[in-house]
Structure formats: structure tokens, C-alpha cells
Amino acid sequence: MTVTDLDARRSTGMEELPPHDIDAEQIAVGAAILDRRALSDIAEIITPADLYRPAHQTILQTVMDMADDGKPLGAVAVAAELERRGATRATGGGVYLHALTDAVPVADNGAYYARIVADLAARRRIAEAGARIHQLGMNTEGEAGEVAEQAVEALAQAMVDGSQHDGDTEAIGDDAEFIDRLAAPVDTSRAVPAPYAELEDLLGGLKNGQLITVAGRTGAGKSVVGLDIARHTAIGLGMPVLYASMEMPQELVRQRVYAAQAKVALTAITHHTLTERDWDALAAARPAIAEAPLYISTPPSCTLGLVRSRLQAMERRGRAARLLVVDHVGLMSSTGRTESRYNEVSEFARGLKLIAMGFDIPVVMLCQVNRAAGNRADAIPRLSDLRDSGELEQSSDVVLIVHRPDYEVTEKEHARAGEVDLYVAKNRSGPQAVVTLSSQLHYARFVDMAQG
Numbered sequence: 001m002t003v004t005d006l007d008a009r010r011s012t013g014m015e016e017l018p019p020h021d022i023d024a025e026q027i028a029v030g031a032a033i034l035d036r037r038a039l040s041d042i043a044e045i046i047t048p049a050d051l052y053r054p055a056h057q058t059i060l061q062t063v064m065d066m067a068d069d070g071k072p073l074g075a076v077a078v079a080a081e082l083e084r085r086g087a088t089r090a091t092g093g094g095v096y097l098h099a100l101t102d103a104v105p106v107a108d109n110g111a112y113y114a115r116i117v118a119d120l121a122a123r124r125r126i127a128e129a130g131a132r133i134h135q136l137g138m139n140t141e142g143e144a145g146e147v148a149e150q151a152v153e154a155l156a157q158a159m160v161d162g163s164q165h166d167g168d169t170e171a172i173g174d175d176a177e178f179i180d181r182l183a184a185p186v187d188t189s190r191a192v193p194a195p196y197a198e199l200e201d202l203l204g205g206l207k208n209g210q211l212i213t214v215a216g217r218t219g220a221g222k223s224v225v226g227l228d229i230a231r232h233t234a235i236g237l238g239m240p241v242l243y244a245s246m247e248m249p250q251e252l253v254r255q256r257v258y259a260a261q262a263k264v265a266l267t268a269i270t271h272h273t274l275t276e277r278d279w280d281a282l283a284a285a286r287p288a289i290a291e292a293p294l295y296i297s298t299p300p301s302c303t304l305g306l307v308r309s310r311l312q313a314m315e316r317r318g319r320a321a322r323l324l325v326v327d328h329v330g331l332m333s334s335t336g337r338t339e340s341r342y343n344e345v346s347e348f349a350r351g352l353k354l355i356a357m358g359f360d361i362p363v364v365m366l367c368q369v370n371r372a373a374g375n376r377a378d379a380i381p382r383l384s385d386l387r388d389s390g391e392l393e394q395s396s397d398v399v400l401i402v403h404r405p406d407y408e409v410t411e412k413e414h415a416r417a418g419e420v421d422l423y424v425a426k427n428r429s430g431p432q433a434v435v436t437l438s439s440q441l442h443y444a445r446f447v448d449m450a451q452g
Helices: 003-011 022-034 036-043 054-068 075-084 093-102 107-138 144-163 178-183 197-203 222-236 250-262 266-270 276-291 304-316 341-358 371-375 391-395
Strands: 211-216 241-245 294-297 323-327 363-368 398-403 419-427 433-440 445-448
Touching (some): 022 054, 022 107, 036 107, 054 075, 107 144, 211 391, 222 241, 222 250, 222 445, 241 250, 241 304, 250 276, 250 294, 304 323, 323 341, 341 363
Parallel strands (some): 241 323, 323 363
Antiparallel strands (some): 398 419, 433 445
16 A cells, blocks of 8 residues: 555545555565565565565565575475465465565566565654654653653654664675775775864874764863864864754854954953954954854753754755764763663763764764873873773774863963873774874964964
8 A cells, every 4th residue: 555545545534554555565575586686685675574564574584584594485485485384374375475476577676666665664663653752742751851852762763673684794705896995095085184284194084983082171172172173174174063062052162163263362252352353353254154064052951862863954954964073971961760870971972983873974072081180190181081981982983182281280381381282092093192282272272283
């Protein structure tokens, strides 16, 4: 039954059935029975669970199992296997199997009909998610924010369930072009360049699917690094960025962006003590900032589901994010109860890594380090100081630790005053190192030493 058929049933007052197309299912299953190559194509598009009629689910699963075991296919062979499994009565036996294969115009067209089946299966899951969302909305227990998060999760899961195929698995020798690709220059077109030259040389850009952690003590400048990356990507390169801030309101984020971009003292912007030179600098920076695809999200309760929904909204508007910055993970919220803070933060770290992989973008996650780092002689934070969870280190592909040598120094002058060290404490694809930058905190930014 097609969607058009459903509309006709509504007009006659007949009981509404979930979206499905029995004819398309019959052709797809029939093609799978007839041709092993067609079965391979169909299995990349649908699973047995995507079929509406239970008999079709049983038959397709049986055919897939037979193919995996290297058994011959065809109506007679499948009928024998169904009988061995005691499923003949439930599936209609050999007569129905022959009807399925007779319905196939050309076996090669099985994938076409499988796509119809997949689309209708997705619609059924969306409808089921809608019913679940309706129940959540009618239930008065729990806070509205938690209910909204569960609704987002229900809808997201409806689409995920339709993509659990094995197309992500292949033998190591299947890629015949692997050696040829090694001879070609590295493709950096999809990487997001880092805002600091030495860091860019070291990392080769922030790569899609990576989780990059920027850690530091309170006030050391981790938010400055996060906003430098976001500003460089959106304003400098024109790539869409989602900046999710739980630490600063939108107004303060905006003030910092203007201060850094226009090179106007942040205090002059926040205190409204702008000079004529400041106004000119802001006016010159305004067009680039106004046109930049930098989206600032400051939800009162930021959950993983909410981050995903914001990214999905950007995709729907045709401005799919090329970078996500989360400031910071320690202030994220969970939708349910967790056993401990350690487990909660671990969930956030794993979730952000999955977002990086699922949306195929780099995700920059800011986090604090434990206060114990300040008690050591050098006061330099280490990987073990990442606050609340060891999963922060485990899930991260790159960990950058921000340390200012003159941090909390009482003397007016320090040998390295105005410098900041960016420790590449973990680099899954390269070496560890220390990148030294010039600290321009009066402009709310760090820059390369040559610029400083």
C-alpha cells in the first residue's frame, strides 16, 4: 500500500494502516531469491526488519542466511530451507515463493524496489516516533526540557534504525587503490585549518570525525582558543560553525568576537568607552563578521541531543556545519540520572565523538583541568589532570593543553610575560609538541608569535 492509497482510505473512513507497498516488497524479495548479486545490492539498502509483511521478513532473512552459508538460492532451495526451519506455513510455502519470483520483471531492478521499501519503512518509524512523542507530551511527569530531549532522541533513533547495514565493513585487501592514494598529495580540502600556523603544520588541520579537546585551568585561555578556532573558520574561511556556549551568554561571545576581529580592547567594548579609533575599527570589521556563518547557541540546558538537533537544523537550512565547538563539556546536562559525575562526563565525551563521526566534522570540546595542577612546581597541567573523567582523554584524537607561564604570577614582570604555551599532549596522527603563541588577552585572542 502506497502513501496515495492511505489518502484514499482516509477519505472513505477506512482504518488507517502504516505506510507500506506490498508489491514493491514482493519484487525486492523475489529478486533476492533469484539472484545473488541482486541480493547483495538489496542487502545494502534494507534489512528484513524494513519489510512490512512478517512473511517477507522471514523469507528475506532466510535468503540472507543461505547466502552467508554459501548455499544455492532459488525458489526450490529457499522453500526447502523454510520447511527445515518450520516456517513453511507462516510464509506460504513453495507456491508463494514462486509467486514472488514470477512478480520480478528483471532481477537487476531489485535495488530500485528495495529503495521504495526503505523509504516507507523510514516513514513507519517516523510515525511510531511521532506516537511516542505524543505520549511524552501528554505525560505531565518530568521537566519539559527533559521531555523535549527524549522527543529529539526518539526521532533521531527512528532514522538511525534504518541505516544499520554492513556497508561499513570490508576486507583489508578490498581497497585496490590504497597504494595509489599514498603516492598522491594529502587531500586537505576537507580539513579545517587551525588558526595558528605552527599548530596547523603539526596537525595538518582539524580533520572530519576528530574530537579535539582544549583543556586548561580556569582563566588560562581555553575559551580564547575555542573562539579563535571558531572565528578563524567562520570569518576567515567562510565555513559554517556552531559554537555552543554554556559559559558565556551570546552578548559576551559577540563582544569577544568583535574585540578579537577588530583589535579593540575588550574592556572598551564591555564598558562602552570606545574611542573614535575603536569605532572605525569596529565599522571596518563589521561586514566580515555580519556575513560570517558563525552560529552561537547558548541553551540553558545543553544536552547531546540538543547539540545534534542544532546541527540538523543547520543542515536543513543548507548551512551544514563544518565545525562544532562546545564550551565546555563540564557544563553539559544529562537527560537522565547517572551513577556518578565520572560516568556522566564520560557519556558526554563519547557522545561528542559520535557526533564528530556521525556528522563527519571536527568537534572541539573544551574542558577544565583539576586544581591539583597548580600545586606542582611547574604548574603545567597534564593529560591526567583532565577533570571528571578519563574518557575525555580516551575519546579525544587530539588534546591541547593551554598554559600561560605568567599565570597567577604576582611580579609585574615575568621572563615570558605575554606568552602562552599550547601543549599538544595527545596527537593520534602525529607527534606531541609545544606551540608557543602570543597572548593578546586584551583583544580576547591568541596569535602566532610573529604577529604578536
